[in-house]
Amino acid sequence: MQVPKNVRHREVLATFLKLGLTSFGGPIAHLGYFHDELVRRRGWVSDKAYAELVALCQFLPGPASSQVGFALGMVRGRGVMGGLLAWIGFTLPSALALLMLVLVAGSLEGAIASGVIHGLKLVAVAVVAQAIWGMAIKLCPDLRRICLALLAMLGLAVTETALMQVGVIGLGALLGMVVCRESNGGSSPRASSHAQAPDGLILPVSRGLARGCLITFFVLLAGLPLMASGSLVDIFYRAGALVFGGGHVVLPLLETSTVETGRIAAETFLTGYGLAQAVPGPLFTFAAWLGAGMAQVTGGSVVAGSTLALVSLFLPGILLLIGVAPLWGRLSARAGARAALAGANAAVVGVLGMALYDPLWTTSVLNRLDVVIALAAFIALTRFSLAPWKLVLGMILIGVVRGMM
Structure with missing residues (x-):
């Protein structure tokens, strides 16, 4: 069944708020938290797709872990609003x-x-x-x-x-x-x-x-x-x-x-x-x-x-x-x-x-x-x-x- 976008948005905000409250240890540790919660447990993206996202964000200036989180929010929320909610939850x-x-x-x-x-x-x-x-x-x-x-x-x-x-x-x-x-x-x-990305991931x-x-x-x-x-x-x-x-x-x-x-x-x-x-x-x-x-x-x-x-x-x-x-x-x-x-x-x-x-x-x-x-x-x-x-x-x-x- 197709999950409504507003439900996805609430899920993204709640998930990244949890990560924002518990992710200690710096950017490398954050990427580990993301993989465990969003790839292994929730299956938002595949391992190969996640690796491609990490490579992209490490190539760019800025905070790599937050950029990866923004991209994952876009994927799950199917748009930039999902990315913004992920950033708010993780940063606030x-x-x-x-x-x-x-x-x-x-x-x-x-x-x-x-x-x-x-x-x-x-x-x-x-x-x-x-x-x-x-x-x-x-x-x-x-x-x-x-x-x-x-x-x-x-x-x-x-x-x-x-x-x-x-x-x-x-x-x-x-x-x-x-x-x-x-x-x-x-x-x-x-x-x-x-x-x-390699396993069919498409950034919207x-x-x-x-x-x-x-x-x-x-x-x-x-x-x-x-x-x-x-x-x-x-x-x-x-x-x-x-x-x-x-x-x-x-x-x-x-x-x-x-x-x-x-x-x-x-x-x-x-x-x-x-x-x-x-x-x-x-x-x-x-x-x-x-x-x-x-x-x-x-x-x-x-x-x-x-x-x-x-x-x-x-x-x-x-x-x-x-x-x-x-x-x-x-x-x-x-x-x-x-x-x-x-x-x-x-x-x-x-x-x-x-x-x-x-x-x-x-x-x-x-x-x-x-x-x-x-x-x-x-x-x-x-x-x-x-x-x-x-x-x-x-x-x-x-x-x-x-x-x-």
Whole structure:
């Protein structure tokens, strides 16, 4: 029996709200939760179709897990509305939690509060170090890509600006087309104009809708700096449009645009990043914390600032997903495109490496005890697979103890 669209929409919202409340552990863990709940248990798509969706979303800028969720919502809801409901359900819990934390953060003062905040900074150090370690193993498996990562770090060591960060990723893609072709041999099956995946999955995206989303993406990317340069929408949209590699990679882009320009304090930035590890859902909801914090500085509406930042950071990835979906089969079959992606991903590892040093290490690891705590946290994450939210709770406890000493 045909399931009515409104029933499908309610199912999508309820399912992703459940995932948004329970999906701890970062983007890789989120993809595992999606597979278990939506592929294995509910059978929304096949394993092969799911793998194709993941490949598509990893190819694009933006938060891969949220883009996969949006695509799965479109499939089940048979349209963009299904995707929007999936995004709302998955994003809303963590965004609301971070907004509430912003509202109470100002009342936290004294040695204990300082100890807790410092502990959250050390969480950020450990989590980003874990991300770099895992990404380096996966994305830099040979000498050529290791050299691309080191070249990106060298470029940022000379001049660390938002433009340079984008430039080294672009250079990595260009060099990857030359040096990474052999390491990315092979091709994927060609898809139809409706983005048909190996097991018959069709993303409900028309050519007209896809074309409109791509035009909107580029108009906003070029037009916002001209019409509203330095505005909250401009800062977060540009970051969401230019970040490859997931939530952790957005850290240096946002730090350059917010902390270094004086829009938010470095301590507030790093505290929010630490708290973002403790809540479920996508790490990109860190934007809710930053938008609210920036609104507090300027005397604006905290809720409006949080909402604008959140939507602006996610919007470009969603526009690109819809716009590229009908073209993915032909694009992914090209060896040059896969090689360029390999080079860009290697450069991303270098960008993350510099972010680990500055601002994280330089502002968080202040003495020998901090070195020991950060190293222990890193080992707990990588060797014993400790959930990040458990690490956050442990660091809060350590911060309270240190504040009382």
